[in-house]
């Protein structure tokens with residue numbers, strides 16, 4: 435949104451890395467014992483099914499649409515003097531920090547209904563991020579929400595406490611809904627927990643099913659929802675599928691132990707908040723810190739003047755990618771890191787992955 439070349443380099447088409455898999459661009463909307471249906475009327479039979487519909491995400495289907503969406507956002511930022519950001523989770527905070535660094539003269543206000551920013555990190559971390567933003571002259575209003583129905587064309591917004599905010603534009607950065615509403619009418623409905631996440635065992639098999647796996651943000655694994663952890667899940671799922679496809683009775687499947695609570699929230703171009711266990715710090719994050727790989731790889735490529743992704747990226751073919759189907763509502767993925775692409779290829783897909791043995 436703030437740096438258009440970032441979008442051009444990070445949005446990739448599924449077919450660029452899923453070589454050999456059949457990609458169906460549509461919303462999955464039903465599952466029965468051996469078949470998945472889509473809103474466009476596809477019926478795809480499966481022996482093994484992998485569900486990775488983390489969050490609903492953007493409505494854009496093609497890469498040009500996605501890039502246009504980012505350009506529109508970028509144009510909005512450039513043409514506005516005052517910008518209102520609604521939501522103090524990672525999306526809102528990262529956007530505010532990037533605008534503050536790239537456009538230091540613009541007035542940025544961030545309104546968050548919680549009592550502190552980034553509630554999933556500890557209080558010390560929230561305070562450090564608040565101080566960072568304040569130093570960069572971003573005004574943060576906590577404990578209030580913005581009533582968007584009150585917005586008139588003159589750029590006036592009312593908060594839940596009756597405050598009036600003037601802004602040339604706003605960005606709603608509240609979290610996307612979990613991508614599980616489509617499962618509520620299916621045989622998997624009893625495998626959803628109260629928050630709409632799929633309950634999985636330590637092998638990532640969906641509760642009550644032998645041949646259905648789920649991983650990533652859609653699952654109830656008790657850990658922070660992070661892309662680098664979804665990558666680890668993907669490896670376990672890929673290994674377990676391979677074992678089952680090769681005739682294992684499941685007894686030797688790989689078990690997953692929830693990851694160490696490492697969190698990173700990027701702050702502008704060069705810095706990030708890093709929280710490892712109970713240690714929180716702000717500054718430049720070393721490259722070896724796993725979840726930093728996307729931001730760090732991008733910054734490094736830019737500093738070195740080299741293309742992103744790095745030229746040595748390779749796309750390994752798995753044993754079963756050639757007889758798999760991937761259903762995804764969009765033709766594109768946002769490349770999180772070169773590793774994610776490598777691992778996604780092993781199990782044939784992002785979004786909603788369906789692996790067909792026969």
Ligand SMILES: Cc1cc2nc3c(=O)[nH]c(=O)nc-3n(C[C@H](O)[C@H](O)[C@H](O)COP(=O)(O)OP(=O)(O)OC[C@H]3O[C@@H](n4cnc5c(N)ncnc54)[C@H](O)[C@@H]3O)c2cc1C
Nearest residue numbers: 461462487488489491525613650651659660661662763785
């Ligand atoms: C602002 C922000 C910053 C972040 N920064 C980091 C970071 O620095 N490090 C880190 O490790 N993590 C980070 N994360 C978290 C990370 O993005 C997620 O944990 C990761 O994307 C989860 O991957 P996933 O494949 O499970 O789900 P998603 O990435 O949500 O992908 C799910 C896909 O499924 C599609 N889908 C949904 N329903 C259907 C359907 N019915 N049919 C077909 N397709 C469907 C969606 O459109 C979407 O494309 C960040 C998240 C945010 C919001």
